[in-house]
Amino acid sequence: MALQLVNGIAYGNLLFLIAAGFTLIFGILRVINMAHGSLYLLGAHTAISTATVTHSVWAGIIAGALAAAALGALIERTLLYRIQGNYLAQVIVTIGVLMIVGDLCQVYWGGTPRIYTLPESLRASVPLGELRYPLDRLLLVAIGPAIALALWFLIERTAIGAKVRAAVDDEEIAQAIGISVPRLRVLVFALGGLLAGLAGALGSTFIGAKAGIDLDIILLALVIVVIGGPGSLVGSYVAALAVGLIDSIGKSVWPEASMFLLFAPMLAVLIVRPHGLFGKPPGPATAARQFKPIRIPVPDWIWSFIDVLRHGAAHVSWPVAAVVALLAGVAVPVFGSGFLVTVVVLMLIWSMFAIGLNIMLGYGGMPSLGHALFFGAGAYAMAWSGFAGLSAYIGLVAAVACACGAALFLTAVALRAREAQLLLVTLAVAQVVWGLVFKWRSVTGGDDGLIHPQAFPLLWNGLSPSTSLYIHVAVAFALALLAYAWFAGSNFRLLLTGVRGNEPRLLALGYNVDLLRLKAILLSSAFSGFAGGLAAVYSGFAAPELFGVHTSARVLMMVVIGMAGTFFGPIIGAVSVIGMEEVVSSWTERSNSLLGALYIIVALFAFGGVRFVRRRIAARCPASLAPVVSS
Amino acid sequence: MSDVSNAASGAAIAVKGLKKAFGSIEVIRGIDISFPHRERHLIIGPNGAGKTTFFNLLNGQYAPSAGRIEFLDADVTHMPVRQRALLGLGRTFQIASLFQDLSVRDNLSIAAGAPEVAARSGRSGEETVDSALRFSGLDGDRAVRHLSYGEQRRLEIAMGLATAPKLLLLDEPMAGLTQIERGLVAERIVELSASTGILLIEHDLEVALKLADRLTVLHLGQVVAHGAVDAVMDDPFVRKIYLG
Numbered sequence: 001m002a003l004q005l006v007n008g009i010a011y012g013n014l015l016f017l018i019a020a021g022f023t024l025i026f027g028i029l030r031v032i033n034m035a036h037g038s039l040y041l042l043g044a045h046t047a048i049s050t051a052t053v054t055h056s057v058w059a060g061i062i063a064g065a066l067a068a069a070a071l072g073a074l075i076e077r078t079l080l081y082r083i084q085g086n087y088l089a090q091v092i093v094t095i096g097v098l099m100i101v102g103d104l105c106q107v108y109w110g111g112t113p114r115i116y117t118l119p120e121s122l123r124a125s126v127p128l129g130e131l132r133y134p135l136d137r138l139l140l141v142a143i144g145p146a147i148a149l150a151l152w153f154l155i156e157r158t159a160i161g162a163k164v165r166a167a168v169d170d171e172e173i174a175q176a177i178g179i180s181v182p183r184l185r186v187l188v189f190a191l192g193g194l195l196a197g198l199a200g201a202l203g204s205t206f207i208g209a210k211a212g213i214d215l216d217i218i219l220l221a222l223v224i225v226v227i228g229g230p231g232s233l234v235g236s237y238v239a240a241l242a243v244g245l246i247d248s249i250g251k252s253v254w255p256e257a258s259m260f261l262l263f264a265p266m267l268a269v270l271i272v273r274p275h276g277l278f279g280k281p282p283g284p285a286t287a288a289r290q291f292k293p294i295r296i297p298v299p300d301w302i303w304s305f306i307d308v309l310r311h312g313a314a315h316v317s318w319p320v321a322a323v324v325a326l327l328a329g330v331a332v333p334v335f336g337s338g339f340l341v342t343v344v345v346l347m348l349i350w351s352m353f354a355i356g357l358n359i360m361l362g363y364g365g366m367p368s369l370g371h372a373l374f375f376g377a378g379a380y381a382m383a384w385s386g387f388a389g390l391s392a393y394i395g396l397v398a399a400v401a402c403a404c405g406a407a408l409f410l411t412a413v414a415l416r417a418r419e420a421q422l423l424l425v426t427l428a429v430a431q432v433v434w435g436l437v438f439k440w441r442s443v444t445g446g447d448d449g450l451i452h453p454q455a456f457p458l459l460w461n462g463l464s465p466s467t468s469l470y471i472h473v474a475v476a477f478a479l480a481l482l483a484y485a486w487f488a489g490s491n492f493r494l495l496l497t498g499v500r501g502n503e504p505r506l507l508a509l510g511y512n513v514d515l516l517r518l519k520a521i522l523l524s525s526a527f528s529g530f531a532g533g534l535a536a537v538y539s540g541f542a543a544p545e546l547f548g549v550h551t552s553a554r555v556l557m558m559v560v561i562g563m564a565g566t567f568f569g570p571i572i573g574a575v576s577v578i579g580m581e582e583v584v585s586s587w588t589e590r591s592n593s594l595l596g597a598l599y600i601i602v603a604l605f606a607f608g609g610v611r612f613v614r615r616r617i618a619a620r621c622p623a624s625l626a627p628v629v630s631s
Numbered sequence: 632m633s634d635v636s637n638a639a640s641g642a643a644i645a646v647k648g649l650k651k652a653f654g655s656i657e658v659i660r661g662i663d664i665s666f667p668h669r670e671r672h673l674i675i676g677p678n679g680a681g682k683t684t685f686f687n688l689l690n691g692q693y694a695p696s697a698g699r700i701e702f703l704d705a706d707v708t709h710m711p712v713r714q715r716a717l718l719g720l721g722r723t724f725q726i727a728s729l730f731q732d733l734s735v736r737d738n739l740s741i742a743a744g745a746p747e748v749a750a751r752s753g754r755s756g757e758e759t760v761d762s763a764l765r766f767s768g769l770d771g772d773r774a775v776r777h778l779s780y781g782e783q784r785r786l787e788i789a790m791g792l793a794t795a796p797k798l799l800l801l802d803e804p805m806a807g808l809t810q811i812e813r814g815l816v817a818e819r820i821v822e823l824s825a826s827t828g829i830l831l832i833e834h835d836l837e838v839a840l841k842l843a844d845r846l847t848v849l850h851l852g853q854v855v856a857h858g859a860v861d862a863v864m865d866d867p868f869v870r871k872i873y874l875g
Binding site: 492494495497498500501502507508509511512513 | 714732745748
């Protein structure tokens, strides 16, 4: 037990280093840096390589920390700087970075886990009861508090810290008295990166560097920050110690529940103290600052083409559109290859999933990074209904019901959260469920998932199973689209737009805004769960990855690409993302890098970091006023 | 400083010993006042007198530090904003607070579709929206974000009307408007008072005094004068505050 205790404390101190950088960046810059795991990964890899080459542990630690700091500064200076104040864009861009860095690390350092073995000369241990405990880990117990103190001193007691605090408090005034806020932001990011890289280097002897660790790290940081309170260093330290102890002791006492033990305290804290043990409710959101987007001039003929398309779209009559859609729907299985049919099925399923998120995010203004929760719930409900011998049609009903149940669970913690906090909370809840599914082997099949017998009946003899599935999914999609159209024309949609635009006014008018939000989340979950049920039939199994953050990020990406809040947006988004994924993955093995780059580019475009502009009119027809104006 | 005694006897809204402090700064320092039904009542006072804070206390935006608020003889002191709205306490905002993403008609139908409105007005939502639209004189299909400032203020008041309130709090409805627009808004307010009581905060005394039945002067969080317009304006202390 003593061993677990010491282990837990040492691990907790490492966790603090990981979380400190994350909470620093979130607390000061209000950026949810999903690329934090990449900083850790890069730090660990660099440290291991440098230490191996130079035979100096110190050189390794310094190189690892500096590499991560440089990457952090680079991310801020080149990307995040352009989308300040837009937490949704920041999340997508940093997820893109996470994908690229993870992929490139795998290219450069290979896929096998790397763990650094200390040279014999540095290996020492101290007696601990009957056992001996490695000294290098024990050092963490000293390093953690030292770093915490240093950070506190830096922020509270130095001139730079004072500038940072001033910039957080009122950016405009800080700028006006001569503080260079952009430079401070880079500095904070570099510091956050430094901490993550240091953690990577120090952890390289027992956690090591391996593919996928970046995601684990970001989840751990998330748990700690949510428990301790976003932006609170003390909170992070306490939470990191607690999580370290729970993890270490839990693993020896009740190994099956380790993932659950990690996330359960977070859930409890979210319910009792939504802003964490040491966190404060966030102040009023600072207005997004004006910054200069990159401008890319586009020839006029492209603009005229777009105008023609827009004009045409405004004049398309519904019956014509329906006939065209029907013809296209029939043409796919008749003329298309089996591969095309599969891809279209996938597109339709993800369109429905994205429609669900669009209701919440696009119309209701509630961002979610945990929408995979509903998708997964639908899929597992479908699988279970298969084992229970129910038909797939009943399975779909079960999928919707299960997703709605999950939505009620989510709203119990998330109804009061807004914006960036809501992103954190939805992600956290989805991760809790993911942890449960991953570990509760008897019910969910654990990490193997469930291979289930559920399928739609063949509609007539001689029909191929894939075409039968296609017809079912297409009809389901048409039904979902009808329901979605009904929603878009309803009074409820109007009110939801009101919630997004001006919540205080709705309250002052006497509306029950919480109830509206609850309804929106329920409706959203119904669409997403429905899609999840279909996805389970499509793939024949339900896996815990369905609940994962990648699923959530992917659907978020679709909604953003298609412009959230427009009727056809989620469908356009789903079709283009899946289309591009198929194309990209047939080109290259490095599809993750390309997709990550795509995420970044789309987020920058969609949120105004980059703009297409018309060529300057002056260039074409110089007006007589031009010389007067320009002089 | 008259009229304090008959609180709770058929007043539209009445407050007793109302106080509000932000930290150590007391913004409302003990107000006892009651406003009868169906009146156009003007509240004036220099900057920082606590007028908007007073409104925020009345409609529940802020919780008072001390005191009691009665709306239609019911104690609403600890009632949330939403519940007061359900009772028929309407409000417009100093800075127009509209649904920018929606059209004029959609804005009005959100207001008219609010809970309890149909019961209060005895009309269908459609009728309420149409009459509010006529009242505003705006084109229902226009997007709110394309309206001029003056048009947004008119819509703001029309939304107040569409909720069929029993008492409407108007916070500086004429701020930032041109002289002509002020005249239009003043006409609307007189029209509005046929169906509801009105409490009005306004800086433009020239227009506002003409349409007020009675007048209250706030100064440093206290009521310094209250009563008929002429009487209050002749009060030496009020003259001193306003004319120096």
